[in-house]
Amino acid sequence: MSERSNEPVSAAWVTIARVARPPRPSALSNALGFGWRAVLKFKHVPEQFFDIVMSPVMFTLLFTFVFGGAVAGSASDYLQYLLPGILVQTVVFNSVYSGMGLSTDLDKGLFDRFRSLPIWPLAPFAGLMVGDVLRHLIAGTLILAIGLVLGYRPENGVPGVVAGFALLVAIGFGFGWIFIVLGLVIRTPTTVMTMGFTVLFPLVFASNIMVYPTTMPAWLQAFVAVNPISLTTTALRGLMGGGATLGEVALALIAPAVLTLLLAPLTLWLYLRR
Amino acid sequence: MPPGGLTGRVIRANDTAIMTDTIAVTSLPAGVASAGAPAVFARGLTKRFGAVTAIDRVDLEVPHGTIFAILGPNGAGKTTLMRMLATLARPDAGAATVMGHDLLTAPGEVRGCIAMTGQFASLDEDLTGRENLVLLARLWGFRGRAAWARADDLLAAFDLADAARRQVRTYSGGMRRRLDIAASLVVTPGLLFLDEPTTGLDPKARQGVWRMIRGLASSGVTILLTTQYLEEADQLAARIAVIDHGRKIAEGTSRELKAATGSGFLHVTLADTGQLEAARGQLARLLGAPVQHSPEGGALSGPVASAVEANRVLGALTAAGIEIAGFSMGSPSLEEVFFALTGNAEAAPEEGGR
Numbered sequence A: 001m002s003e004r005s006n007e008p009v010s011a012a013w014v015t016i017a018r019v020a021r022p023p024r025p026s027a028l029s030n031a032l033g034f035g036w037r038a039v040l041k042f043k044h045v046p047e048q049f050f051d052i053v054m055s056p057v058m059f060t061l062l063f064t065f066v067f068g069g070a071v072a073g074s075a076s077d078y079l080q081y082l083l084p085g086i087l088v089q090t091v092v093f094n095s096v097y098s099g100m101g102l103s104t105d106l107d108k109g110l111f112d113r114f115r116s117l118p119i120w121p122l123a124p125f126a127g128l129m130v131g132d133v134l135r136h137l138i139a140g141t142l143i144l145a146i147g148l149v150l151g152y153r154p155e156n157g158v159p160g161v162v163a164g165f166a167l168l169v170a171i172g173f174g175f176g177w178i179f180i181v182l183g184l185v186i187r188t189p190t191t192v193m194t195m196g197f198t199v200l201f202p203l204v205f206a207s208n209i210m211v212y213p214t215t216m217p218a219w220l221q222a223f224v225a226v227n228p229i230s231l232t233t234t235a236l237r238g239l240m241g242g243g244a245t246l247g248e249v250a251l252a253l254i255a256p257a258v259l260t261l262l263l264a265p266l267t268l269w270l271y272l273r274r
Numbered sequence B: 001m002p003p004g005g006l007t008g009r010v011i012r013a014n015d016t017a018i019m020t021d022t023i024a025v026t027s028l029p030a031g032v033a034s035a036g037a038p039a040v041f042a043r044g045l046t047k048r049f050g051a052v053t054a055i056d057r058v059d060l061e062v063p064h065g066t067i068f069a070i071l072g073p074n075g076a077g078k079t080t081l082m083r084m085l086a087t088l089a090r091p092d093a094g095a096a097t098v099m100g101h102d103l104l105t106a107p108g109e110v111r112g113c114i115a116m117t118g119q120f121a122s123l124d125e126d127l128t129g130r131e132n133l134v135l136l137a138r139l140w141g142f143r144g145r146a147a148w149a150r151a152d153d154l155l156a157a158f159d160l161a162d163a164a165r166r167q168v169r170t171y172s173g174g175m176r177r178r179l180d181i182a183a184s185l186v187v188t189p190g191l192l193f194l195d196e197p198t199t200g201l202d203p204k205a206r207q208g209v210w211r212m213i214r215g216l217a218s219s220g221v222t223i224l225l226t227t228q229y230l231e232e233a234d235q236l237a238a239r240i241a242v243i244d245h246g247r248k249i250a251e252g253t254s255r256e257l258k259a260a261t262g263s264g265f266l267h268v269t270l271a272d273t274g275q276l277e278a279a280r281g282q283l284a285r286l287l288g289a290p291v292q293h294s295p296e297g298g299a300l301s302g303p304v305a306s307a308v309e310a311n312r313v314l315g316a317l318t319a320a321g322i323e324i325a326g327f328s329m330g331s332p333s334l335e336e337v338f339f340a341l342t343g344n345a346e347a348a349p350e351e352g353g354r
């Protein structure tokens, strides 16, 4: 040892350096730890609420009052058609956030620290998912509240809304994987966002969210009919407004199920690759 | 690798790590119980990134309970070497044990007894300093109040109690660095990796980090640090490995390294810095060895065998019209050692880098 390390060991260092390690926590406890982090982010970065609800609110107001009459005859009829679609659009766009956050964490080296801890390897992702679900529920509730004020009426009442939100969380969860994978391979958060919107814009606009597909050219109608965003919107309209069939809901759940099955293992592989 | 299989392996790995620790904890840091083997024992470690060989057949032996420095310029491969030893990057060739556990077959056990503070602060900027530490304490298994208590102990020891409730994004560089190191000590590691712990810090903050590193080492933690600063390696480390372009080019105590470079060094101060280039050329020719100059260009130095040779060289310089303001002979500084080893003055910046 070097000559200089003969300095007396201060009491503070002894307490710091001689700590008994607690028993290893469970995977669930690890996941809850990261979930807590996601909740803290909401507390410390309240601006993100502005980000996640502002554009859908603008969309709702503009489309209802500008295009409502032209598309559906009246603003109030159009709102009834549009609002479930806006909820889907909100959740799908907001699913980019986890990937951006992940990209930031990787860029900052935070994930290096997590990876060098003896914890359940998927726990950090579980935390991202907790953040996602909270974000979708908060944004969804705010948009729905504005819809109610403007005159939207969910005919199926509270059970319909609850079922609808469950579907929204499922679709957000599914799409979230796309951006988690992008976040793992792309180190700049803004690139993740740009790529995200490049993928999502055509999907969201070439769907039945804003207009009836009947006025579109046949080739586009064919795409819109199989677009997972359309399938989700149709199921959500049915769940909240009445008339959803089991088949519609099942079709809407195909995309999140397939995305999760394909991308969750890919995520783990990308994360553990070294 | 299937997710299920991997999770199962990591859990098993850590159960055994805890058992050894509970035995060891009262007297020694984690992992030291498996004595015999050095803290790090590496043979032929190699890591390639495409065409770049970032680490090229490096052997390393870090004894327990010492501060060991890896010294090298930017891009030498310091971070890559450290990431491999911390299980964050997989070697392309070679083998190593860390705290007695095999790096390749038992990464979970290795993680159980190391901690790493990376080159760039690995903190959540949005959270407060306290919340950052509580998060890690929870991940290590401290529950409820114990997690907060551990965080507060660390904040006090690292002089951060006043800033505990502020978001990390408001912290100065020195505060971040301290918090980042504290974050590696939530559970006392047997071996602590510090990647360029003082790069970018002002002299006062650097002194603070040095004090902390010495304090930790004196309480029994083995420390492997990287640095671009020769002075830092000289000040802190019992042993120094010098790496350049991925190769280990020398190793020893700072005294050994200095001795290996040659018996003596001649330092010449010029009266007129305008004569720098001419003086350098003359001196290199006279000494038959590479000559380096101080950053401001006023002083030159190079190896000499004896006082007689120094005398001859000084005479020849004066005869060539070089005005000398002063001269001295002494053992080489670590900078000069580095220069002699790499033959590249630019490769050993005293300040700067990232």
Ligand SMILES: Nc1ncnc2c1ncn2[C@@H]1O[C@H](COP(=O)(O)OP(=O)(O)O)[C@@H](O)[C@H]1O
Pocket (backbone or CB within 6 Å): B049, B052, B053, B054, B072, B073, B074, B075, B076, B077, B078, B079, B080, B081
């Ligand atoms: N992930 C990577 N991909 C490609 N090249 C890399 C990567 N990491 C490091 N390198 C290269 O390996 C070499 C060593 O880098 P590094 O270990 O970061 O050096 P140091 O920490 O000493 O500055 C450099 O040439 C660097 O460009």
Ligand SMILES: [Mg+2]
Pocket (backbone or CB within 6 Å): B075, B078, B079, B080, B119, B195, B196
């Ligand atoms: Mg580095």
